[in-house]
Amino acid sequence: xxxxxxxxxxxxxxxxxxxxxxxxxxxxxxxxxxxxxxxxxxxxxxxxxxxxxxxxxxxxxxxxxxxxxxxxxxxxxxxxxxxxxx
Numbered sequence: 231x232x233x234x235x236x237x238x239x240x241x242x243x244x245x246x247x248x249x250x251x252x253x254x255x256x257x258x259x260x261x262x263x264x265x266x267x268x269x270x271x272x273x274x275x276x277x278x279x280x281x282x283x284x285x286x287x288x289x290x291x292x293x294x295x296x297x298x299x300x301x302x303x304x305x306x307x308x309x310x311x312x313x314x315x316x
Contacts, residue, residue, distance in 0.1 A: 245301075 238246075250259040
């Protein structure tokens with residue numbers, strides 16, 4: 231197995247550490263998160279299959295933006311409740 235070093239920001243490392251299971255390596259958590267992004271919502275919602283690509287792109291962007299907002303709120307709330315994670 232080839233090993234590669236990558237550089238990530240401290241806040242990203244903290245986020246990865248927070249979502250990592252105790253017996254999971256960082257490689258495994260990254261793989262799990264990437265795999266989760268590959269899901270195709272169209273296989274579950276046939277109504278979307280006929281929508282124009284632009285509409286689907288707008289829909290996906292709205293979801294991603296909402297996830298960012300939720301993550302920021304969650305992080306802020308975590309700090310409020312338990313202090314800054316080391």
